[in-house]
Amino acid sequence: MTLVEGNDEKGIISSKGRKVKRILKEYEVDKGERGVYNSKNRLNDLTGREWTFFINSVQITDFARDEKEFELWKFLQESIIETRYPTNGKDSVGHNLRKIHPSPKPPQLIKDLIAFFTKEGGWILDPFMGVGGTLLGASLLESRNAVGIELEKRYIDTYKEVCKREALKEQLTLCDDARNILNIDQIKNRPFDLILTDPPYADMLSRKRTGGDRKDKGAFTSDERDLGNVPFEQFFYEFRGIMEKAITLLKNKGYLVIFCKDMQPTNKYHNMLHSDIVNEICKIKNIYFKGYKIWYDKTINLYPYGYPFSYVSNQLHQFILIFRKEE
Ligand SMILES: C[S@@+](CC[C@H](N)C(=O)[O-])C[C@H]1O[C@@H](n2cnc3c(N)ncnc32)[C@H](O)[C@@H]1O
Known part of the structure; x- marks a missing residue:
């Protein structure tokens, strides 16, 4: 995720891996490649990006050899x-x-x-x-x-x-x-x-x-x-x-x-x-x-x-x- 100051575009992480630009709010912490952590999160330590991928109802963990x-x-x-x-x-x-x-x-x-x-x-x-x-x-x-x-x-x-x-x-x-x-x-x-x-x-x-x-x-x-x-x-x-x-x-x-x-x-x-x-x-x-x-x-x-x-x-x-x- 790329963070660019001065741009207030709303952040959505798409399944297509599109990069999103936005400025950090006071309760947000930049975790680099992992995305942005919201310090109001009382449930886990995941960034918004990690959260979004976790709640996908389908998780593929097996990959074919050939x-x-x-x-x-x-x-x-x-x-x-x-x-x-x-x-x-x-x-x-x-x-x-x-x-x-x-x-x-x-x-x-x-x-x-x-x-x-x-x-x-x-x-x-x-x-x-x-x-x-x-x-x-x-x-x-x-x-x-x-x-x-x-x-x-x-x-x-x-x-x-x-x-x-x-x-x-x-x-x-x-x-x-x-x-x-x-x-x-x-x-x-x-x-x-x-x-x-x-x-x-x-x-x-x-x-x-x-x-x-x-x-x-x-x-x-x-x-x-x-x-x-x-x-x-x-x-x-x-x-x-x-x-x-x-x-x-x-x-x-x-x-x-x-x-x-x-x-x-x-x-x-x-x-x-x-x-x-x-x-x-x-x-x-x-x-x-x-x-x-x-x-x-x-x-x-x-x-x-x-x-x-x-x-x-x-x-x-x-x-x-x-x-x-x-x-
Ligand atoms: C989920 S859509 C089907 C979409 C379809 N598989 C496609 O690829 O376009 C269900 C359709 O059923 C139609 N429909 C609803 N009630 C119906 C009824 N009583 N008789 C015939 N068609 C009906 C709706 O107008 C709607 O277009």
């Missing part, structure tokens, strides 16, 4: 998928258009999941498609067919624009409420090999958050049918209802993959949403939880939450929950 081999097998063998996908240029798969959505998923990550859970010619369903992370992931692979349902037409339009611009196959999109899934002619009789989705989690996005991803902001839509707008207590029941219908379209031995990010715990509730979701989905007949992968998104910045008084987790990871239909 980098090449690690790259090759990383996806299959690691329970933690560490990524830093580009957010501009050709390799971003139209991220600059997709970013009108509060939480677009990277198609490259989805592509790897689809490649694991389906064969060529496979059909994939996403009942909450947003701007099409799942559909784009399917199109990045050879001969996959995907169907997406989304309430908000402008997200579908954006998806279509990305397909055109990136010269990717446009998959089937349906502007509808996912609650109607079994009444939609184009899909009601289709057996799917994989359901891969990233649902809205109740009114999570509109809540004031302390240790969350600051990129997630605002509600997805103002539509009252949007699962993102239903009260938290009602959400689980509604979500299970939709998934119960969707799962009737899933082939026997087909997989269900759900993205989920935990919320900050409170003294009233642990808020491990991933665990609540697993409990809820397991109430559905013939669907079984098989485990999870953790996705560590390294494009998200670290912030010194709680510093210098108390531990607040910097959640840079999401759960990829994996279920299988077994009749």
Whole structure:
């Protein structure tokens, strides 16, 4: 960290290792390379920088001996998928258009999941498609067919624009409420090999958050049918209802993959949403939880939450929950 006198820029240590300039306050001590120590810290002797790195919810301590081999097998063998996908240029798969959505998923990550859970010619369903992370992931692979349902037409339009611009196959999109899934002619009789989705989690996005991803902001839509707008207590029941219908379209031995990010715990509730979701989905007949992968998104910045008084987790990871239909 470089300290330059006369510059009052606010200090944030980013996960990208960006250097920050600022003047010291009277209670701050320059610890050189370690960063700045806050003498009001009653918890430990860490500098702000050390604190911020400690509260990262993901800590990688193991490194492969052979980098090449690690790259090759990383996806299959690691329970933690560490990524830093580009957010501009050709390799971003139209991220600059997709970013009108509060939480677009990277198609490259989805592509790897689809490649694991389906064969060529496979059909994939996403009942909450947003701007099409799942559909784009399917199109990045050879001969996959995907169907997406989304309430908000402008997200579908954006998806279509990305397909055109990136010269990717446009998959089937349906502007509808996912609650109607079994009444939609184009899909009601289709057996799917994989359901891969990233649902809205109740009114999570509109809540004031302390240790969350600051990129997630605002509600997805103002539509009252949007699962993102239903009260938290009602959400689980509604979500299970939709998934119960969707799962009737899933082939026997087909997989269900759900993205989920935990919320900050409170003294009233642990808020491990991933665990609540697993409990809820397991109430559905013939669907079984098989485990999870953790996705560590390294494009998200670290912030010194709680510093210098108390531990607040910097959640840079999401759960990829994996279920299988077994009749
Ligand atoms: C977390 S986002 C999905 C983002 C997506 N994975 C992507 O890459 O863009 C969830 C989406 O579900 C949509 N949604 C919410 N309730 C819905 C419903 N009842 N039927 C269909 N779509 C719904 C929201 O508008 C939102 O775009």
